[in-house]
Amino acid sequence: MIEFRNVSKKYNSSDNAAIHNATFKINKGEFAFLVGSSGSGKSTMIKLILKEEEPTSGKIIINGKDTTFLKPSKVPYLRRSMGVVFQDFRLLPDKTVYENVAFAMYVVKATPKHVRRQVPMVLSLVGLSDKAKVYPNELSGGEQQRVALARAIVNNPSMLIADEPTGNLDPNTAWDIMGLLNDINLRGTTVVVATHAKDIVDRMNKRVIRIDKGNIIRDEKGGYDGEI
Amino acid sequence: MTVRYNSIGYLIAEGFKSVFKQKKMTGASIIIMCATMFMFGVFYLLGENVNYVMKQVENQQGMRVIINDDATETQIDDLKVKIQQIDNVSTVTFYSKEDALASMKSILGDHQDLMAGYDEDNPFPASYFVTLTDLTQNSKVQEKILDLDGVDEISTDNDTIANLSKVAQSIQTVTLVLLSLLIVISIFIIVYTIKLTVYARRREISIMKYVGATNSFIRGPFIVEGIIIGIISAFVTIGIVALSYNAVLDRVLESSVIKSLTISLYGFSELILRVLIVYIILGTVIGVLGSMISMRKYLKV
Ligand SMILES: Nc1ncnc2c1ncn2[C@@H]1O[C@H](COP(=O)(O)OP(=O)(O)OP(=O)(O)O)[C@@H](O)[C@H]1O
Ligand SMILES: [Mg+2]
Numbered sequence: 001m002i003e004f005r006n007v008s009k010k011y012n013s014s015d016n017a018a019i020h021n022a023t024f025k026i027n028k029g030e031f032a033f034l035v036g037s038s039g040s041g042k043s044t045m046i047k048l049i050l051k052e053e054e055p056t057s058g059k060i061i062i063n064g065k066d067t068t069f070l071k072p073s074k075v076p077y078l079r080r081s082m083g084v085v086f087q088d089f090r091l092l093p094d095k096t097v098y099e100n101v102a103f104a105m106y107v108v109k110a111t112p113k114h115v116r117r118q119v120p121m122v123l124s125l126v127g128l129s130d131k132a133k134v135y136p137n138e139l140s141g142g143e144q145q146r147v148a149l150a151r152a153i154v155n156n157p158s159m160l161i162a163d164e165p166t167g168n169l170d171p172n173t174a175w176d177i178m179g180l181l182n183d184i185n186l187r188g189t190t191v192v193v194a195t196h197a198k199d200i201v202d203r204m205n206k207r208v209i210r211i212d213k214g215n216i217i218r219d220e221k222g223g224y225d226g227e228i
Numbered sequence: 229m230t231v232r233y234n235s236i237g238y239l240i241a242e243g244f245k246s247v248f249k250q251k252k253m254t255g256a257s258i259i260i261m262c263a264t265m266f267m268f269g270v271f272y273l274l275g276e277n278v279n280y281v282m283k284q285v286e287n288q289q290g291m292r293v294i295i296n297d298d299a300t301e302t303q304i305d306d307l308k309v310k311i312q313q314i315d316n317v318s319t320v321t322f323y324s325k326e327d328a329l330a331s332m333k334s335i336l337g338d339h340q341d342l343m344a345g346y347d348e349d350n351p352f353p354a355s356y357f358v359t360l361t362d363l364t365q366n367s368k369v370q371e372k373i374l375d376l377d378g379v380d381e382i383s384t385d386n387d388t389i390a391n392l393s394k395v396a397q398s399i400q401t402v403t404l405v406l407l408s409l410l411i412v413i414s415i416f417i418i419v420y421t422i423k424l425t426v427y428a429r430r431r432e433i434s435i436m437k438y439v440g441a442t443n444s445f446i447r448g449p450f451i452v453e454g455i456i457i458g459i460i461s462a463f464v465t466i467g468i469v470a471l472s473y474n475a476v477l478d479r480v481l482e483s484s485v486i487k488s489l490t491i492s493l494y495g496f497s498e499l500i501l502r503v504l505i506v507y508i509i510l511g512t513v514i515g516v517l518g519s520m521i522s523m524r525k526y527l528k529v
Binding site: 050072073076077078079080083084090092103104106107108109151155 | 238431432434435436437438439440441442443445446
């Protein structure tokens with residue numbers, strides 16, 4: 001569950017607020033798009049959720065906990081409740097597909113036994129069982145994003161946060177990835193996707209939070225521009 | 229993949245990996261750390277030896293407190309008690325007028341005729357021979373003794389002691405300055421080296437943070453890297469110091485000056501453990517501090 005209460009964010013280096021008085025609530029198990037043109041504040045919203053940036057004012061509540069005054073030492077534990085995916089995949093080039101996914105488990109101190117069980121399972125979920133020993137540079141963009149997805153969900157987070165996950169992919173591949181995100185959502189994970197891919201948003205017909213110059217101008221189920 | 233990320237083995241493996249990936253930079257920082265550690269070591273050993281020599285001189289040389297010729301026996305006994313009460317006084321030995329005459333006679337050897345008639349009218353004064361526990365307090369003790377009743381004057385080989393204690397003090401200052409320099413320079417170079425590793429692995433660090441690795445977990449391998457550099461430097465330097473020390477020691481002990489004195493120097497085996505411990509502590513502390521500083525920026529988000 002993600003809740004914003006009158007959240008504003010102004011970066012130190014700029015005069016205008018990147019997010020202005022945003023209030024919304026994404027419930028457990030929901031699928032929501034954050035849409036808007038370039039510079040509208042989508043990534044800022046994602047960074048606020050991840051506590052990579054602090055709000056200038058307002059409250060952000062994650063899974064019922066107010067994160068405003070969360071101690072820095074507690075932030076890692078907050079992040080374990082969310083998986084993250086980015087436009088540029090962010091895989092480690094010197095690790096195989098398997099190792100990239102296992103890495104996310106090891107750094108939160110999972111036992112080797114748990115890793116051996118969990119990694120093959122998520123790899124099969126994203127359809128990459130046969131690529132486990134391959135290095136990222138031998139994969140297509142879509143496959144690399146699948147690895148990133150596998151890594152994001154391998155620790156069973158309650159939320160999956162994606163910032164332009166299809167930005168570098170052709171329309172068909174993008175649609176495949178969206179299908180995967182939908183599958184993950186159907187398994188009970190809350191999914192938040194920031195994107196400006198109008199056709200995909202229209203086709204998915206999910207909740208859409210539309211941002212324009214930092215203001216939420218629409219929040220309803222439907223397409224990019226309104227009900228379908 | 230059999231690496232256990234949550235074990236000490238993982239930390240050490242990752243630390244060594246960085247050390248070998250950044251061979252040139254690691255090598256450079258080890259050399260610089262060794263150079264500064266060596267300088268510090270030289271002065272540290274010099275200081276230890278000067279102190280050692282001073283102790284020996286202390287034991288061999290005391291001061292002679294000449295007693296007034298008209299002092300009564302009670303005054304003389306009183307004086308002994310008072311001298312013994314002064315801080316830093318180690319031993320107080322009485323030499324009677326007769327002792328002084330006898331010792332002069334033995335020095336003159338064949339020329340006893342020079343002292344004809346001295347037995348009847350002994351011109352040599354009685355005295356106390358006073359040794360100290362801390363030679364640097366020499367002048368203070370002298371002042372206090374001169375204030376006492378029945379003391380005529382003090383004769384002492386003051387110059388040797390004063391010079392030695394001056395030397396010891398300047399060596400101590402140089403050692404402290406070098407120690408601070410060593411710490412500053414070494415931290416700088418380690419910070420720089422580890423920043424390179426951190427930079428090379430910034431992707432990995434950023435991913436670790438996104439999946440919720442704790443800062444201490446992320447920091448671990450870099451701290452190990454710092455410690456490895458520090459400890460390698462410590463052992464390399466101790467080797468160089470050992471070789472140089474023994475070479476210098478041989479020469480010094482061969483020299484006629486030392487032979488003519490009844491003074492010895494520390495053998496390296498007596499000092500090696502102390503120096504090694506100092507080096508390892510320094511290396512470790514500097515390694516940890518350096519890596520903490522170089523990680524600061526990257527762990528903020
Ligand atoms: N670190 C930063 N410092 C200062 N200003 C920033 C920073 N990050 C973003 N901004 C500004 O905040 C506004 C929102 O940026 P944001 O990255 O959230 O947009 P976006 O919707 O993700 O855009 P895009 O679709 O191009 O990714 C922009 O005006 C941007 O210039
Ligand atoms: Mg963006």
